[in-house]
Amino acid sequence: MPELPEVETIARGLRQRLPGLVISSVRCRFTGVIVADAGCFRRSLRGAAVEGVARHGKYLFLRLSGGLDVAVHLRMTGQVLLLPRRMLPDRHTHLEVFFRGSGDKLVFRDVRKFGRCELLTGGIGRFVREKRLGPDALTVKSGHLWSRLQGTRRGLKAALLDQGVLAGLGNIYTDEVLFRCRLSPLRPAAALTRRQTERLTETIHELLREAIRRKGTSISDYVDPQGARGGFQHVLMVYGREGSPCPRCGAAIVKSRVAGRGTWSCPHCQQG
Ligand SMILES: [Zn+2]
Secondary structure, three states: OOOHHHHHHHHHHHHOOOOOOEEEEEEEOOHHHEEOOHHHHHHHHOOOEEEEEEEEOOEEEEEEHHHOEEEEEOOOOEEEEEEEOOOOOOOOEEEEEEEOOOOEEEEEEEOOOOOEEEEEOOOHHHHHHHOOOOOEOOOOOHHHHHHHHHOOOOEHHHHHHOOOOOEOOOHHHHHHHHHHOOOOOOOEHHHOOHHHHHHHHHHHHHHHHHHHHOOOOOOOOOOOOOOOOOOHHHHOOOOOOOOOEOOOOOOEOEEEEEOOEEEEEOOOOOOO
16 A cells, blocks of 8 residues: 655656646546545536646645646555556556646546545645545654644554554554564554654654655555565565664564554564
């Protein structure tokens, strides 16, 4: 499932190509991908210019003229691709956006069909508030994260996965962050000290920046808008590595179930 680094990689790819283009038409082959009315979505986009591309947590936003935005959430297997206009859509292509005078089209493709596109008329800030999303994990301040963690009775992993606490982390990067900080996924989130939260915040920022440099983690369906896979899956330290030696102490990585998710950790290094 795409997390912050994958969505940021997509945003950067689109930012190089889309701004300035004017949408000529929208073809929707599976209307379930559009939140609310697909006809209204198509009509509203036609003639709009792309002004920019933004991101908050795992949400991608196309900023359009006329105060409109399109929010995209990839969920499990969604892909946003820039493809040649003439390329025939396959059966997993649900939405195609065409531009005036451009040989490219923007495609939303999704094998599992859980991903969604939503037209916003009230701006991104309002959408983020309505969805009750927490601060973005790439830029969150340590004090802000600390106060959010204080407000929960859950374990650290469950709290970090909660997009209302912190927006952007999913199962892969949460396990990697906790390993790097030597923190147990089960440790009560509210018990973290300010100093530990500073270290956690720095580690989150470093890990996410490194993953963005490597253009994300491709374990299942994730690719960037040009169809290229990411490279961070080659440097994961604990995720998916049960039985392998811990890169720090050599103990065998264990897999457990925390917050309903498969969780990988070192039983020796992450006791705190
Ligand atoms: Zn270890």
